[in-house]
Amino acid sequence: MDAAIKKMLPAAYMDKPVTDRPTQEEAEAAVLTLLRWAGDDPTREGLIDTPRRVVKAYREMFEGYDKCPAEELGRTFEEVAGYDDMVVMRDISFHSHCEHHMVPIIGKAHVGYLPDGKVVGLSKLIRVVEIFAHRLQTQEAMTAQIANVIQDVLNPRGVAVVIEANHMCIEMRGIRKQGSVTTTATFTGAFRDNPEEQVRFMTMIKSGTITG
Template identity: 55%
Template sequence: MAKAKTKKPQKVAKPTQAEVEEAVRTMLRWAGENPTREGLIDTPGRVARSYRELFAGYEVDPRAYLKRVFEEVGGYDELIVMRNIRVVSFCEHHMLPITGYAHVGYLPSNRVVGISKLARVVHGFARRFQIQEKLTAEIAHTIFEVLEPRGVGVVIQAEHACMTMRGVNSPEATLSTSHLIGAVRDDPKTREEFLRMTMDHHH
């Protein structure tokens, strides 16, 4: 039997600003509002602008942020962990916000990167429609592939508006996901250290 080919995601034509604004007016009418009333006249334009910012991740390649690395680590071979990187994303099932924090760590081999670059990688992947588990893995694999460290760990703790605002309506529910690669996964001491530095961390 011939192996089924994996379908490449099709490139979708981007709507115009006017089409997006019309879609927002449709949503307003569907909710029971009058898009022509004074308070809502500028809303479609504002929504389009805010969405452009919230989904800026589609315009960037997070791998590129890591390309500029500092080769010299001066013999430093301990875990480098950056905690509390703000995550603002959107759940791809309900188009509602996912907000929380990412903690990112890696065990350098011969390359380290400026810490702001780790935050940029998180933001680059987060500012798209996402599933938290996939987001966690994407960040970890990108750091692992580009920096070639001995190990990587990523933990994300986030609140999902689709849980807290609707449906089961659990206001305090947060989802924790982790993705560990290499020594951070396989070496018990490193793994324990990374998880202690991230999982027990309260904001």
């Protein structure tokens, strides 16, 4: 991606954490404190290596802070034989973590855009979803972030993103309501301005077919 373009993009698209990280030892000590807070004995056999394992797992689950979603979209293809209709990738499975309770959000993202002379590799759409998912999130923010970075970097005629997810902060604590699904949507450009395009997109992600 052009360096000048990258400078104009929001900080959320960049590949640097927003804060200085503590050391491995400090992170493991924090896990040790939480084990004691939970009421268990961190010196017992089953928990001796837990701080190290948790820190390693956090590195994997929150690796999105070290990656740049805009960079993933930087390479495009213009040889599309005149294709200018909707590109949709549905049922992109993801897991994220709620920024309020740091428990899992598990769901699927559906992403579509209307090309304006160029397309991006399909795997890049998956990677954009994964990068934002592997950060502390709200579903609403994640939906907008995915749509906005695709719009800002590819500059298509429009972007549509729908996310359906289960929130463990609802299922495991508080109201403890299992099975409820939250749906969020963000539309830009032609999808926002033309209800018929929204209907076509929603039809495609539900049935996998094009209408109209």
